Amino acid sequence: MSEQSVNEIDKKETIPSPPLELDSELVLEPIPEQPQDPNKIAIEERLPEEIDLADPELYFNRELSHLQFNARVLEQAMDENHPILNRLMFLCIFSSNMDEFFEIRVAGLKSQLEYSREKNGPDGMHPKKVLGLISEHAHKLVRRQYRILNDIILPKLATENVKFIRRTVWNEKQAAWVKRYFRDNVLPIISPIGLDPAHPFPRLANKTFNFVVELEGRDAFGRENGLAIVPAPSSLPRLVKLPDEVCEGGDNLVFLSSIIHAHADQLFPGMTVKGCFQFRLTRNADLEVDSDDIGVDLAGALRTELQSRHYGSSVRLEIAENCPLHIVDSLLKQFDLEQQDLYRIDGPVNLSRLMAVLELVDRPDLMYPPFSPGLPRKLASSGGLFEAIRQRDYLLMHPFESFSPVIDLLSEAAKDPSVVAIRQTLYRTGSRSPIANALVEAARNGKEVTVVIELRARFDEAENLALASRLQDAGAIVVYGVVRHKTHAKMILIVRREGADLTRYVHLGTGNYHAGNARLYTDYSFMTCDKEIGDDVHRVFQQLTGMSKELKVKKLLHAPFTLRDRLLEMINREAENALNGEPSRIIIKVNSLTEQRLVQSLYKASQAGVKIDLIVRGICTLRPGIKGISSNIRVRSVIGRFLEHTRVYYFYNNRNPKVYLSSADGMDRNLNNRIEVAFPLQDYKQTRRVKKELEYYLTDNTQSWILQSDGSYQLSKPRKGEYRSAQRALLSELADNTR
Structure with a gap:
């Protein structure tokens, strides 16, 4: 980063004030505790020697604490010291975080109740009680999220000439353009489904965007008055940018939901559309690969399980705020959900899709300015990374310092004729990433490349399966770690012939080998050729790729x-x-x-x-x-x-x-x-x-x-x-x- 850029940032007062109140509602409220025996002395009043350190009063509930983290992320959207598009990003991140919270954590609690496997945590709270409290707090957070969007973020963006044009305010030119867009891009691929005994309720995949439409009249087959489901094709963008010729300037965006809603009558010719309401169903997305049943084919078992991820049990229904009660009740019954699982939404049902704004709108002035990650002088000016690491250990902190030395180390190793072997663990990296490319090149160049890929890295399973196939095709040895233990360690071991000796070069990190994450996450990278650390990493890889008793390591934990x-x-x-x-x-x-x-x-x-x-x-x-x-x-x-x-x-x-x-x-x-x-x-x-x-x-x-x-x-x-x-x-x- 240039000195000028640093000075500009330093001059800007980054003074996050307490969260701006949209109302008197307390967002980051205390975590509720288990009801206590009225005859029991409060823990604050007891003598230390009278307290059992396993007492549930000493522990907060894990899931409610997780929900509080999401609340802190949401509050970043209120922080006026973040540029406005970054504030929108935090709103999207909150939405994505809540999706995963319901898909995994809420789904897990519901499964405990369904299969009578209830298990209280250290806080002593029963899963049913936890679910009730999650619902109470999550509803408050979601209401706040949409008030922030509608009352603060969108109006602020509008003052910056980034406008979301709702269907109720389209002018004649805009309405005509949208109508053509619907005719040419939406109508040919959308498939409305009328519900009757011959057309059962469609099996909707997890988090897909849908409409429930209430109809009146009689169709060509004599069917009258009923409901229809309109799944929005996943191939369609959720945001569409209007051309300049139909707008007065600036960036003007239209929601796909507005486009479909405005033309719902064209999906049901001759029928009267009484109401059109967007909704989204969240399902259990946690994979349940049984370690005892997969035999030696973890990859095969995971591929099979991935097919069912989209159709797990229902955990949450998000639906338009104005949807009539009888339709809501019908959907809750259809999805076997309770009232506490219902979230009425005042806006788009999937705010994480608003991340598309960053691609549609070229407004760098509304985001944090870019910066150049640092690079230690000796690492940049040496005669190569192996030479630099031989002289001293290097510690880097991303994203403030560059991740490129990690990529360059592998790329240099792939080409270096003195390198004889490379071993690496991969948790999240991408099948076409620079790291993957370097490993493929190394294998094709005749190096002994062994990669431990954690196939069960949540929501990256499909990407990791593709990565495994690509590496195997290049000639690398790919293993999937240990069946009952996820491989989360971040390690690279490079063996290089130097004279009559073999020297081990090591990279160890706190984060994933993902160049994109390295620009967004704070993580440490450590590079060394310390002999004992190299020996330790070698032993850990022996345990991961082979079978042995526990091998003692000297310096690593x-x-x-x-x-x-x-x-x-x-x-x-x-x-x-x-x-x-x-x-x-x-x-x-x-x-x-x-x-x-x-x-x-x-x-x-x-x-x-x-x-x-x-x-x-x-x-x-x-x-x-x-x-x-x-x-x-x-x-x-x-x-x-x-x-x-x-x-x-x-x-x-x-x-x-x-x-x-x-x-x-x-x-x-x-x-x-x-x-x-x-x-x-x-x-x-x-x-x-x-x-x-x-x-x-x-x-x-x-x-x-x-x-x-x-x-x-x-x-x-x-x-x-x-x-x-x-x-x-x-x-x-x-x-x-x-x-």
Whole structure:
């Protein structure tokens, strides 16, 4: 990033004020607790020795905490310090997040009830109670989402000459153009379905866009008065840009829903359309590949399961706000849903599709300015990446620093005649990505290429199957990890012949090998040729691709074997130091924190006097601020321009700090049911650097939400002239740098 661009950003006051109130409704309200025995003393009033650290009162509900994260994302659409198109993006991201929340989390709770497999979490709340509370809070959030869209975002865009033209205000030229568009592009491919005994209700796929139409009159076969379903073809764009000749200037957009609604009568000639109402059905989209039934063909089992993903059990119905009650009730009955599963919508039923605005509207002035990621001088000016990494380890932080060295390392290895083997794990990357291209080239050049692809990376399964086929066709060896454990570790191992020796070059990261994500997510990349780390990574790959007893690793922490227990040991060591009067400190930055033993260990450390700072972007079941239990624990969530994705574990370790970076969050699945690694920073300068970057987050007072002991989140309020943003500081310090 140029000095001028950095200065321009610094001059702009990024001062997120508290969420602008559309009404008095509290959005980030406390997480409800289980009703307590009236004869039981409140946990805040008990002595520490009287409290069992497994007491449900010490834990927030996982799903409700997840919903609160989505609420914090939604509030970014209210933050006037984000450019208006970025605010629209946050609204779309919230919509997409809620889709996945219903597809996976709500669907899972419903399945527990359906199959009588109810299981209370550490908070002790029954799934049925959780579903009721989710419905209550989700309805509030969705109502707020559409008020933000209709009352703030769309009017603000209109003042910038980006207009969404509703059918009720089309002028004569616009109506004529839309009519031709409908005739030429929509009518030929749309298939209305009248409902009667010969035309049963169609099987609608997950999240497809549909209309329910109420008809009056008698058709050519004598059928009269009824309902019809009109599925909107997925091939049609959900937003259409009107040509300049029918508008007065600016960018003018029309919703596909408006186009179909305005011409619904043409779909049913001779009938009277009494009403046309858009709706969308959300289904269970969690794949259930049975590890005991798949034999040796995980890919085949997954392909079969993918076919049924679109037709899982119903979990949510979104429908136009003005749809008559008798039609709504008919649809609820058809989809076997209850009233709490119904969401009446005042606008388009799928706001995530509004992301198309960014492609249709060329208005860079309404978005964050682009920047050039930084690149350390020695890495850029060396005689090649292998030479640079031989001289020292490199630590990069994306997106502030470039992801290109990771791609270049693989590309260089693919061409280098001295490279004899490449091994890599892939979780999300894309079948035609630069990473995939480099691996294909390496295999075609005769390298021994072995790739561990996690086929079950949620919603990337089909892409990963395509990637596996492409790599196999190129001659690479492809394996799918371990059946009952997802491979989530991010590792590259390159073996290079140098004289009479074989040298191992390693890349380890906290995020996926996805160039697009590297521009949007904050993640660390670490490159080294340290012999012991190379040996460790080699052993982890041996376990992934072969079959062996647990192999001891020297420097890495390896889930599900050593990572959790070593983290607990380091937490306990800080507690011992505090009890012995030694200085102690713990800082953990993760996406989510739910693992009960980890939480209990942090409670004990807090009781011992350890100062603990937790930077938890999303779900946090730990309850801070309880006297005698967690009074030394502070929890904050930072939500900003980039998605926080780094995982860092920092321990003061009696003046000899230990820092581990990892692909693993503090969750049950990461520590107990996945293949994960955490890697140490061995260079003092790198350790000090990461500590400094953590402090940026701990002192952020513009995009930090502080978790309260009642489960509510409060947005930090900076004093005038004391505005601190972690992401802005990192952007200024690392982007386009020549260190």
